[in-house]
Amino acid sequence: MNTQQQWTALKQQIDIEARAFIHGEYQHAQSGNTFAVINPATDEHLADVARCDAKDAAIAVEMARSAFNCGDWQDQSPAQRKAVLLAFADLIDQDRETLALLETLDTGKPISHSFSTDIPGAAAAIRWYAEAIDKTYGEVAPTEVNVHAYITHQPIGVVAAIVPWNFPLWLACWKLGPALAAGNSVILKPSEKSPLTAIHLGKLAKQAGIPDGVFQVLPGFGHEVGDALARHEDVDCITFTGSTRVARQLMVCSGESNMKRVWAEAGGKNANIVFADYKNLDKAAAETAAGCFYNQGEVCVAATRLLVHESIKDAFVAKVIAASNAFTPKDPLDPASSMGALIDQEHKAKVLDYVAKGQAAGAKVLCGGDVVGQGAFVAPVVLGDVSNDMAVAREEIFGPVLCVIPFSTEEEAIAIANDSPYGLGAALWTSDLDRAHRVARQLQAGSVWINNYNEGDMTVPFGGFKQSGNGRDKSLHALEKFTEVKTTWLRLESY
Template sequence: MAVQNNGSSESFIKIPEIKFTKLFINGNFVDSISGKTFETIDPRTGEVIARVAEGDKDDVNLAVKAARDAFDNGPWPRLPGCERRRIMMKYADLVDEHAEELAALDTIDAGKLFSWGRTMEVPRAAELLRYYAGAADKIHGETLKCQESFKHTRCSEPIGVVGHITPWNFPATIFFMKVSPALAAGCTMVVKPAEQTPLSALYFAHLAKQAGIPDGVLNIITGFGATAGAAISSHMDIDKVSFTGSTEVGRLIMQAAATSNLKSVSLELGGKSPLIIFDDADVDKAADLALLGGEICVAGSRVFVQEGIYDDLVKKLLEKAKAWVVGDPFDPTVDKVQFDKILSYIEHGKREGATLLTGGKPCGEKGYYIEPTIFTDVTDNMLIARDEIFGPVMSLMKFKTIEEAIKRGNDTRYGLAAGIMTNNLNVANTVSRSIRAGVIWINCYFAFDRDCPYGGYKMSGFGRDMGMDALDKYLQVKSVVTPIYNSPWL
């Protein structure tokens, strides 16, 4: 979101010293081979925070070499699960100890609310580490009954060297959504954080070394998708790529994986999630949930409202949106590219005939701030109803029947999430079973939990983060068949 609804200022936050701006390869912070750096920008002001090492293909090669050696010859995949657990628990404790500094880094680098980062995102990232640390010594195989003359053992082994490519909107959470299960499985890895938000990832690398994670297990390459990201996706010595970001880039990663070594790929991509509000829903609560959208892929940006409460909800949304304080200095849009993209979609909405109920303009003399924007009279074929905008823009649409709501809710190339608001259990069950999306929230929204798998249908990608499903992404299944006593094979 580009606003905060309590009007409080967080200008008391002490801007942290920027300690880590180099690549992290094989346990050391190093300059890029080319010597290039790039600017990371404070979205509150548009000013440069620091210059960060710009990694490219040569640096990725070094990082992959370190990760491959750590996997093939190092201790991490061979440690008892209880020892990996111990180290990961220490890592989580260090993240907690430095939560204030980490949250402040994401505030100046990504426009994240400091209070949210300090009390929610960074502590939850540490809990993700602990969750998967607890799984590290519970990766079991099984013995299967085959033909009488054979013993068949099913083993689970780490998949190898993993490339993680992460987005800018939740730098801490998504870093550990990917790194934690891969560490627990015994993998080694190369992480490319978003070029907009490199600072906390580099700090996490520093803490990993302090925790005792062996050199080469976790490597960080800061840089751009077209160079560093592409090199990871196509690298012949990377066994898996896990990516969160746009559908367009997801396609490129799949192509690169297919034309290199057919590496495994998991993708969490864009969304255009419907929030379907039925006549019996509480209007106040519905308005609050509808206003939770913004720079998050599961945002309920298509709000379908049953005709009986449509007018009441529009009034309530207008009232609440106007009460929000626009341009809070600790909650801007992340960069100028995204800022311009959001404004472009708002202009599209106007040209296509949607009614601008409120907002729609930039605000403030500096930084990347946009008013919360609500369109009514939106039709399903309008660009603002089809494309993922990734900003504070809501499209309101009226419906009559449950069948219509299901059909229109599914009328999208995406399938990441959906929300349903109703007090009727039959309606809730029918719609939740009918909407083709990976996560369905009933009378709530953004109700994430580390034990709940998260991922999409259709062009929102495949594979699941969080839960034990995520651990499976980083494991290979091996069958071992042994002849037994009196076997004709002996």
């Protein structure tokens, strides 16, 4: 990996594309309007990006529908689509340095994360679904002897992918991989806070051989272009990652238009339960800190509620505080940095306001909360004396704030963990195998980790219970949600 000085030099040389990508070409918004993209670590202006609206959405949807109907993509053989998507993944890998730098400048996250994890993860997602294309099969129903009934999966049509700002490229590729592999046309709407890597993808898609109109990128604001896509009668599916509030709005838009499918991965307030019998508390403390403070805490599945047995609470929290020292905000272009800036100054103020609200409700700041430098930096915060009815324990802060909640019995821990409107992730730490399975079965969460936090790969589905959303990203489950299931029934007259 480059040194800090080399990354800084590349920053001065980088050519940022800021236009929308529509029907195979970069274009200004129809209105000519733009919006500023700011580096949250330095408050520097990065680019004026095309501010797309309903007019641009209408054009992109028309192009996507035309591309879908003509069959240039969906009618390619599985081997042909696979080859194109593998080329797409290879081009992402080849542009890893540029994409990583854009991601870090855009979001404030450490360059070590962008370069070593996010961009390779994005390419891996595309590659995984490319490899799955020729390894999925239809079904034949068990019918009477003179009937042949078979079940097939066909592409759903035009998919709008609306993605967040915390892992812009990686989460975009979680959507693009299965949607494109299934044969759909996809319109990608990145967050207005982090659109640069999504825009860069446009030229890579064209280079790879994805037909014009099959992949398009519309930067802009949710209430302008996102709403237009969600209400458009010719969009067949919305796939979304973001807040529960916006997920609800998208469902309303669907109901008021053509009842398009809405697949939403929404918020989380994830419980991390540490039982007194667990033998390696140093490991649990290190993974608790990483689970909460990685990516500045801007992770939907962050371990923000620490439920710890009262008999070990003080000793364990001391270990977590010591482990949090590894997450000191510094220049994101420093490869040694493990913690960068929050997404912008507005979000920084929101995070600090939650800490203040927690204190007003009776919580105590055990460490952190320091404002570092002029950018959107906030040091990790550990709050003690938290009860599960406080706003800091119930609402998604999306920042580096850990709430410590003691419990006395297994039953109480499960009750506290499940007492949340969310159900995205949960973890438990125990050396008792029976307890591990007993508790995991009762936790209301889409992913449960035992003696680890937030491990996984592309083979397992990711998504939540309750208000954490519906549907699943990753795995073959995600591929299926971008298809229509068709039954074809043939009665053989010769019998």
